[in-house]
Amino acid sequence: MKKLLSGNEAIGYGAYLAGCGYGVGYPGTPSTEILQAYSTYPGVHAEWATNEKVALDVATGISYAGERVFCTMKHVGLNVAADSLFSIVFTGPRGGLVVAVADDPGMHSSQNEQDTRQYGRFAKLPVVEPGDSAEGAEFMKAAFELSEQFKTPVILRSVTRLSHSRTPLEVMDELVPLHAAHETVKYDRDPSRQIPLPMNARRMHREVEQKMLDISAWAETCELNRIEPGDSRLGIVASGIAYQYAREVFPDATFLKLGLAYPLPTELFHTLAGMVDQVVVVEELDPIYEHHIRLLGIPARGKDIFPLCGEFSTELVRARAVTAGLVEARVPVSTGGAPIVFNGLPEGTTGAAGSGDTTAAGSGDGSSDAAGSGVAGNGNGNGGGDVALLDPATLPGRPPMLCPGCAHRPIFYVLQRLRAMVFGDIGCYTLGAAPPLNATHTCGAMGAGIGVVHGTDLVGVKDRTVAVIGDSTFFHGGLPPLVNIAYNKGVSTVIVLDNRITAMTGHQANPATGATMMGDESPTVSIEAVARAFGFSKVDTLDPYDLDEVRRVLKDHLDSSEPSVVVARYNCVLQTKERNAAPHVDLESCNNCGTCLNIGCAPIINRGDHVEIDDILCNGCNYCVTVCPRDAIVSNRTDGGEE
Amino acid sequence: MALEKVDFVLAGVGGQGTILASDILVEVGLEAGYDVKKSEVHGMAQRGGGVESQVRWGEKVYSATVEKGEVDFLLGFEMLEVARWIDFLKPGGDVIVNRYRIPPPPVNMGVARYPDESEIQRLLLTRAGRLVWVDATDVARELGNAALSGVVLLGLLAVDLGMEPDLWLGVIDRLVPERFVALNREAFSRGAALGAEMLV
Numbered sequence: 058m059k060k061l062l063s064g065n066e067a068i069g070y071g072a073y074l075a076g077c078g079y080g081v082g083y084p085g086t087p088s089t090e091i092l093q094a095y096s097t098y099p100g101v102h103a104e105w106a107t108n109e110k111v112a113l114d115v116a117t118g119i120s121y122a123g124e125r126v127f128c129t130m131k132h133v134g135l136n137v138a139a140d141s142l143f144s145i146v147f148t149g150p151r152g153g154l155v156v157a158v159a160d161d162p163g164m165h166s167s168q169n170e171q172d173t174r175q176y177g178r179f180a181k182l183p184v185v186e187p188g189d190s191a192e193g194a195e196f197m198k199a200a201f202e203l204s205e206q207f208k209t210p211v212i213l214r215s216v217t218r219l220s221h222s223r224t225p226l227e228v229m230d231e232l233v234p235l236h237a238a239h240e241t242v243k244y245d246r247d248p249s250r251q252i253p254l255p256m257n258a259r260r261m262h263r264e265v266e267q268k269m270l271d272i273s274a275w276a277e278t279c280e281l282n283r284i285e286p287g288d289s290r291l292g293i294v295a296s297g298i299a300y301q302y303a304r305e306v307f308p309d310a311t312f313l314k315l316g317l318a319y320p321l322p323t324e325l326f327h328t329l330a331g332m333v334d335q336v337v338v339v340e341e342l343d344p345i346y347e348h349h350i351r352l353l354g355i356p357a358r359g360k361d362i363f364p365l366c367g368e369f370s371t372e373l374v375r376a377r378a379v380t381a382g383l384v385e386a387r388v389p390v391s392t393g394g395a396p397i398v399f400n401g402l403p404e405g406t407t408g409a410a411g412s413g414d415t416t417a418a419g420s421g422d423g424s425s426d427a428a429g430s431g432v433a434g435n436g437n438g439n440g441g442g443d444v445a446l447l448d449p450a451t452l453p454g455r456p457p458m459l460c461p462g463c464a465h466r467p468i469f470y471v472l473q474r475l476r477a478m479v480f481g482d483i484g485c486y487t488l489g490a491a492p493p494l495n496a497t498h499t500c501g502a503m504g505a506g507i508g509v510v511h512g513t514d515l516v517g518v519k520d521r522t523v524a525v526i527g528d529s530t531f532f533h534g535g536l537p538p539l540v541n542i543a544y545n546k547g548v549s550t551v552i553v554l555d556n557r558i559t560a561m562t563g564h565q566a567n568p569a570t571g572a573t574m575m576g577d578e579s580p581t582v583s584i585e586a587v588a589r590a591f592g593f594s595k596v597d598t599l600d601p602y603d604l605d606e607v608r609r610v611l612k613d614h615l616d617s618s619e620p621s622v623v624v625a626r627y628n629c630v631l632q633t634k635e636r637n638a639a640p641h642v643d644l645e646s647c648n649n650c651g652t653c654l655n656i657g658c659a660p661i662i663n664r665g666d667h668v669e670i671d672d673i674l675c676n677g678c679n680y681c682v683t684v685c686p687r688d689a690i691v692s693n694r695t696d697g698g699e700e
Numbered sequence: 701m702a703l704e705k706v707d708f709v710l711a712g713v714g715g716q717g718t719i720l721a722s723d724i725l726v727e728v729g730l731e732a733g734y735d736v737k738k739s740e741v742h743g744m745a746q747r748g749g750g751v752e753s754q755v756r757w758g759e760k761v762y763s764a765t766v767e768k769g770e771v772d773f774l775l776g777f778e779m780l781e782v783a784r785w786i787d788f789l790k791p792g793g794d795v796i797v798n799r800y801r802i803p804p805p806p807v808n809m810g811v812a813r814y815p816d817e818s819e820i821q822r823l824l825l826t827r828a829g830r831l832v833w834v835d836a837t838d839v840a841r842e843l844g845n846a847a848l849s850g851v852v853l854l855g856l857l858a859v860d861l862g863m864e865p866d867l868w869l870g871v872i873d874r875l876v877p878e879r880f881v882a883l884n885r886e887a888f889s890r891g892a893a894l895g896a897e898m899l900v
Binding site for chain 2: 059061165189217218221222223224225300301302304305370371372375387389390391394396397398399400401402444445446447449452453454455456457458460461491492493631654657659660661662663671673674676
């Protein structure tokens, strides 16, 4: 049957289709749903590892034990796993091993953009790149076959626009359970293949180079790459999502569509060049195909037309192609005459439609509902009356901020009031940097903040410095730098914002959660006990919503010259679905002093002379009730919550 | 329907139900016999940030994202968010706006101004051929859940598209968790009734 799946769901389905019984990963936008989708298929085993390197090591073990396995992460996660990736390229898998990586061109939810196809050349392994959900499933299957045929791990590369787009594909009507091998398996010792001592590793390197040559030859005829004949004036080279944009812009051109992004064929490019007058490469991020084609002596255009940085779109590809003279500009054709405004607002509403600033020809007759409010004050579009014409580009933005009800907010609010220097980390709480909180000073790679704060303290920046890290990031990359502070007699304070879940990526279980990905109960790791075991004797636990306690404890820790850890613990309210009645504002008492607006909570709306609380967005955490100095925000909670 | 392609943009604020509405819309296209694709970007914030979904129906759809000046229907869950997308509408295209205002952080901090409704209307009319104002949030609140406003808007859209409700209701039955099906059907029907009344 035909079904709509997101790219990520399709990649997870493809792993199941390939008979792969194991999936391991670490959550990261835009890759997270790959493993989540996979985990729902019958008979599979899926695990969230504590970080990407651990995930790839676990996958390597599963492969060494003879089973097919895939490993998933976002692009920066592959940097964390890179050490293990280079290693398994040399030793080679036994069971097929696919690393499904999602890049984030445009950085919708990432700290950098990088092109995972480069790992093909760098680590010397094949990279396949699907362009829609159907290919996501199909290429996942092909990747396992490729992995086992050439005894190499294979990267499947996705991007945000593929991972998070829903497109149709044929799926099986009935799902047959996979049987992951749970019986005792004999492990065949093979040191010459699995221990890269120099004498073995030197041989392995030569073997790896040979594999790349072999796969490059295979790429000439493999089904992943294809020439789509068309107009002989223009030959387009593209893969993945860029192919889709190019197809919209150059509907009649000849295409070389690459499904195998690395290693690249030779003859196929010469064939294409022989078919067309000019070759143009449309590739998002790095000019990998373009450089290869030029090395073959084929003149090709690419990055002189299309940008190196940022995400592509049909829009962008078309605009650049027009400038380069490759296609004609499209002139949108108007489908209507004079505009008609239909006013469905309730009677008596003084909305725009009823405000009657100007009355223009062609204003619609609205509905009976609209009768009372006056029909269609038509702004006219051609310089209508006194109403200013807005420029869409200068409309006020809506930058992301901490969610309503987020328990990270009280910590950042107090840190900002205490004028602390905050070395942040990767997660929801990166938004502590956003205005009006403006609390965070730095943010880098996963777990980096704890190392950075120690470094600044060494140089003498000892004035209220603190590292802030979430629970999942703490287990991911926070443990080694925390040991480092204790070992090197540091003085830093580390706050773990423990909401018991990996929240930003959509609530994945982690060692603080008490459950595994498959839903089994699991021990909850005590962050406090870990800190004490590392040698920290000043360790405190906080309820973030207890304002006085938070002030007292944070001040105490920040002013102390002893290294210390604070665990601010409150479950993510989106995960627990904790929600209470929104408070209301007592207009008599509110003088719009701005205190509540400084906590940076979207539902608190500035109405000029007072504030108002949007009860749809509000979570009812009542933190605004707590901080209001005039008691003008009034709790509507019936559970005895914070007054 | 003999339309060659139909492009939609749904724009709102995280938590308003734009994603469910666009999931329904893309499934309806598939069931109506189109090739379809849908793209969405939710950015960093799960609540309170801007959310846009793009849905494309056509004979053959390559890109999941729409182009400027080519969008047939713009669905606004929030007034400022719909205004942001106006350049994507084709001249003469349809805009359905929920008259709901969520001031963004720069406005609440006093560093930017939320445009007046008359200004938003004037901007929308620089391109819109049909501009429909509704208070879908109000209807949704009457039904007991403001997050239903997206499905109210879909009811209006179905009427604007001249499509029968059965296909849409079938998709709602399939996509919405069972205990919310009745409410979502009701929300759709309320929107469709509003559309039937207005869009004559």
